[in-house]
Amino acid sequence: MNATATTAEKRTGTPTLMQGNIALAEGAVQAGLRCYFGYPITPQNQIPEYLSARLPETGGVFVQAESELASINMVLGAAATGARVMTSSSGPGISLMQEGISFLAGDQLPCVIANIMRSGPGLGGIKPTQGDYYQATRGGGHGDYHTLVLAPANAQEMFDLTYKAFDLADTYRNPVLILADAILGQMKEPVIPEPPYPRLELDKDWALTGANNRPARNIRSMYLEGDDQEQHNYVLQEKYDRVRQEVPMWEQMDTDDADFVVVAFGTSARIASSAVRLARAEGLRVGLFRPITLFPLPEEALREMAAKVNGLLVVEMNLGQMVHDVRAILGPDKPVSFHGRPGGGVPTVREILEKIKENMV
Amino acid sequence: MATNTLNLPEQEYMLPGNRACAGCSVGIVFRHMSKALDGKAIFVVPASCFTVLCGMYPTASVQVPVMNSVFPGTAACASGIAASLKKQGRDDLTVVAMAGDGGTADIGMQGLSGAAERNANVFFVCYDNEAYMNTGTQRSSLTPLGAKTTTTPAKGKMQFAKDLPAIVEAHDIPYIATASPGYPGDLYDKVCTARGISGTRFMHINAPCPPGWQFPTAETVAMAQLAVETGAFILFEIMDGKFQLTGKSLALADKDNRQPVRKFIELQSRFGVLDEETLARLQERVDERWRKAVARHRAEE
Numbered sequence: 001m002n003a004t005a006t007t008a009e010k011r012t013g014t015p016t017l018m019q020g021n022i023a024l025a026e027g028a029v030q031a032g033l034r035c036y037f038g039y040p041i042t043p044q045n046q047i048p049e050y051l052s053a054r055l056p057e058t059g060g061v062f063v064q065a066e067s068e069l070a071s072i073n074m075v076l077g078a079a080a081t082g083a084r085v086m087t088s089s090s091g092p093g094i095s096l097m098q099e100g101i102s103f104l105a106g107d108q109l110p111c112v113i114a115n116i117m118r119s120g121p122g123l124g125g126i127k128p129t130q131g132d133y134y135q136a137t138r139g140g141g142h143g144d145y146h147t148l149v150l151a152p153a154n155a156q157e158m159f160d161l162t163y164k165a166f167d168l169a170d171t172y173r174n175p176v177l178i179l180a181d182a183i184l185g186q187m188k189e190p191v192i193p194e195p196p197y198p199r200l201e202l203d204k205d206w207a208l209t210g211a212n213n214r215p216a217r218n219i220r221s222m223y224l225e226g227d228d229q230e231q232h233n234y235v236l237q238e239k240y241d242r243v244r245q246e247v248p249m250w251e252q253m254d255t256d257d258a259d260f261v262v263v264a265f266g267t268s269a270r271i272a273s274s275a276v277r278l279a280r281a282e283g284l285r286v287g288l289f290r291p292i293t294l295f296p297l298p299e300e301a302l303r304e305m306a307a308k309v310n311g312l313l314v315v316e317m318n319l320g321q322m323v324h325d326v327r328a329i330l331g332p333d334k335p336v337s338f339h340g341r342p343g344g345g346v347p348t349v350r351e352i353l354e355k356i357k358e359n360m361v
Numbered sequence: 362m363a364t365n366t367l368n369l370p371e372q373e374y375m376l377p378g379n380r381a382c383a384g385c386s387v388g389i390v391f392r393h394m395s396k397a398l399d400g401k402a403i404f405v406v407p408a409s410c411f412t413v414l415c416g417m418y419p420t421a422s423v424q425v426p427v428m429n430s431v432f433p434g435t436a437a438c439a440s441g442i443a444a445s446l447k448k449q450g451r452d453d454l455t456v457v458a459m460a461g462d463g464g465t466a467d468i469g470m471q472g473l474s475g476a477a478e479r480n481a482n483v484f485f486v487c488y489d490n491e492a493y494m495n496t497g498t499q500r501s502s503l504t505p506l507g508a509k510t511t512t513t514p515a516k517g518k519m520q521f522a523k524d525l526p527a528i529v530e531a532h533d534i535p536y537i538a539t540a541s542p543g544y545p546g547d548l549y550d551k552v553c554t555a556r557g558i559s560g561t562r563f564m565h566i567n568a569p570c571p572p573g574w575q576f577p578t579a580e581t582v583a584m585a586q587l588a589v590e591t592g593a594f595i596l597f598e599i600m601d602g603k604f605q606l607t608g609k610s611l612a613l614a615d616k617d618n619r620q621p622v623r624k625f626i627e628l629q630s631r632f633g634v635l636d637e638e639t640l641a642r643l644q645e646r647v648d649e650r651w652r653k654a655v656a657r658h659r660a661e662e
Contacts, residue, residue: 039468040496041408045511048499052512064500064512067433067468092408092432123408123429 011156015190020158021046023191024088024114024178027162029054030195034083035061037074039093042126043182044116047088068093072100072113079109080219082207084166088114090182091124094132094140101175102141105236106221108206110169112162113147114178116185119344127344128181128267133321136179137295144233146240148176148247149294151265155189160196161292167200172243179294181317183267183346240296248298251290254280255305258287260360263302263326264315265291268347272315275352286356294322299329311335313359315352318342335359363608364546364553369393374400379422381414384571384578386585387488388414389542391423394457394486397552400425402455403446405439407432407469409461410495410570411488435460436472440481447482455484455556461568462489462503466525473563477532480560487525487563490570498573505593506646507639508574508631517634521646526565530599534561538598538607541567543585547596547608554598567594575630587625589613592651597658606658614655622647 018026025047028036036055038048048064055062065071071087078085089097094115104111115136119129139145148168150161158180165176208217223229251269254276255261264272269290279286289305289312291297306312314323314336323338330336337359341347374395381388387410395402404427406412415427430438439458446454458476460469465487476483492510493499500510500518503525507517526537536558540548548566555562569584571577576584588594589609596610606614613619622644626632635643 040463040493040499040512042496045497045499049497049511049514053514056515062512066470066502069433069468096431096433123412123431 011192011196013192013194015192017188018155018159018191018193019046019186019188020155020180021116021185022050023155023159023193024162024180024185025050025054026193027159028086028112028166029058029060030193031163031166031199032084033060033086033166035063035074035078035085037063037065037071037078037085037087039065039068039071039089041090041093043118043185044088044090044114046185047114047116068096069100072097075111075113076100076103076107076109079104079111080107080208082204082209086112086114088116090116091118091120091132094135098141101147102139102143102145103221104175105139105145105147106143107219108173108236109175109219110166110173111175112165112169112178113175114162114180117179117181119342125344126182128183128317128346129342129344130181130266130268130317130321131342132179133294133316133318136177137325145236146243146295148172148174148243149179150176150249151179151292151294152184153266153269153290154184155187155191158184159191159193163195163199168247170200170202170204172239173206174239174243179266181267244296244299247293248296248301249292250298250301251292252305253288253290255287255289257285258308259285259310260312260356261287261289261305261309262313262315262352262356263289263291263322265294265322268315268317271347271349272352274349275356278349278353279356284356284360286360291322297325297329302326302329306330306334311337311359313337313339313352313355315347315355316340317346364549366546369546369549370396370399372396372400374424376422376424379414380416381410382572384581385410385414386490386542386568386570386581387411389545389582390488390548390566390568393545393549394552395423395425397549398425398455398457398556401453402457403428403442405430405435405442405456405458407435407460407464408495409464410490411459411461413495432464433468434472435464435469436476436481436483436485439483439485440476440479443482456482458483458485460485460487461493461495462487462491463493463501465489466502466523473529474532477529477534477561477563480534482559482561484555484562484564486566488566488568489525490568490573491522492573494570494573506643507635509634510631517632517639524650526563526599529563532561533602534563535601536562536598537564539565539567539594539596541585541589541594541596542569543582543589544596544608551598551607554600573631576628580628584625584628587620587628591620591622591625592647593622593625595651595654597654603661604654604657605661606654610654611658614658619651
């Protein structure tokens with residue numbers, strides 16, 4: 001599936017000026033969010049603050065937990081009942097949640113988790129980063145699992161991808177992570193906060209709803225008998241293979257005749273798109289490839305596009321994480337260079353343009 | 362003789378210029394604490410207002426060693442430092458775990474309980490500004506009933522604050538005290554007492570916050586004093602299980618002239634949504650805790 005880029009200009013409806021974090025929260029409300037559990041941490045506080053007032057209006061439940069450990073395990077409990085549930089956090093809070101996320105994946109429970117990335121490691125800072133790419137795309141916690149990872153690049157996508165995340169979570173019975181950053185969370189842009197399509201309504205025949213005149217259901221991730229645990233992991237793997245086939249989303253800009261392509265996601269991709277425009281103005285045939293899903297990465301589309309270009313530049317707000325996946329996908333014969341800024345540093349348009357010129361020859 | 366502003370040590374451990382908000386009470390707290398500790402301390406600080414106030418080496422605003430811990434791990438990290446210092450034979454240093462109300466009573470509770478049960482050689486200080494002020498005033502388990510926060514926007518908080526010193530006392534540690542920036546001499550003396558004791562010591566400090574409580578920045582000390590004068594915050598210490606009122610609270614008990622809680626909260630806009638029924642419930646809770654405190658003081662005198 002190729003994504004249609006979802007800026008407000010490309011949607012019909014009345015745009016309103018919205019902060020990215022609020023757009024994300026409202027996207028969840030429109031998707032039928034029933035329960036939100038969260039804990040304060042900058043730069044995502046507008047999400048719980050907004051939902052503390054907004055969710056009760058819709059008959060939903062807002063709970064401020066005593067820690068992120070509590071938040072994610074409240075999500076675990078509420079998800080088991082079949083409700084649409086979510087939490088949000090950043091850096092240290094997402095790290096603290098990892099055991100719970102591993103349980104959610106093992107138990108095959110749908111939920112949405114928003115990580116509005118701040119710089120690290122450790123307590124770090126509150127500036128934007130993409131340093132959690134590995135944590136998000138590798139599972140993050142213990143065991144052999146994946147969460148689906150969606151990477152918005154503007155406020156409209158904060159709304160739209162969060163809306164979509166709940167459908168994906170229900171479809172695959174799996175946690176879905178929204179991976180944004182402090183810039184996307186804090187900035188305001190025009191947003192059309194209306195559902196782009198009706199939400200998916202699935203019969204959750206696995207949910208714990210009280211065994212009234214039917215056999216009791218179990219939700220578990222512990223298998224001690226024989227090779228039960230091994231078989232359970234094969235079931236999960238089969239699901240991830242389906243996800244790899246069905247879910248990839250990406251956006252391409254000026255790649256049709258390109259000799260050289262920049263690969264970037266989220267905030268980096270926004271900045272890179274300006275650099276690509278400047279390169280085009282100088283007569284350089286440069287394009288942009290923006291993965292919207294980070295797990296699964298759009299491998300086939302990337303390969304197909306890369307076959308027609310001489311080289312690629314991966315731009316990230318870290319010191320090189322997605323670049324290793326891109327190199328693994330494209331193989332050793334395709335020149336893939338890298339430019340990154342860590343710890344809250346943000347690459348500039350000029351920097352990227354220079355790197356494009358440096359690596360094009 | 363009780364310490365007052367005239368006989369405090371001259372030495373300062375807090376440098377001019379820090380990143381705290383105007384009128385922040387935590388500066389007053391730290392200044393007097395560090396004097397009482399004679400600077401011979403290692404501070405362990407989780408995500409909190411105090412970590413912002415301290416700043417980062419080499420531009421820190423405090424002249425004592427400070428270490429950042431993970432939010433739930435302050436007491437554990439301090440326990441680790443204390444264990445290592447013991448091995449090194451360093452008994453001249455006090456390990457101070459200094460966390461806010463969230464870092465103590467919410468996410469930090471498990472670690473504090475573990476350290477207290479082991480009687481780890483740690484001085485745990487909770488400066489309680491009654492919400493997550495560093496992240497923009499979200500409610501905590503120590504936010505009072507009726508106070509409006511950014512996550513209790515409609516009718517203010519629906520629950521009472523939990524009784525933090527009572528929870529800690531259940532661990533049977535050698536020293537527990539409360540203190541206030543409105544009475545820095547009392548605070549100083551209690552830190553001196555804590556410094557001379559080994560094992561887990563705990564101090565609960567009321568920390569008025571102008572932006573979070575919504576009062577003028579010049580009124581911080583007056584606000585801290587009103588908290589005590591109304592009995593909303595009680596000054597006491599519990600030494601080896603023996604409870605004693607101290608300072609202003611002791612004087613109030615002797616003269617029986619507490620002010621109504623209304624006088625304290627009407628100056629704070631965070632209580633702007635408070636109705637008379639909630640105010641009556643708050644007053645009732647304050648009265649009940651005050652009666653128990655005075656009765657216990659007299660019984661154990």
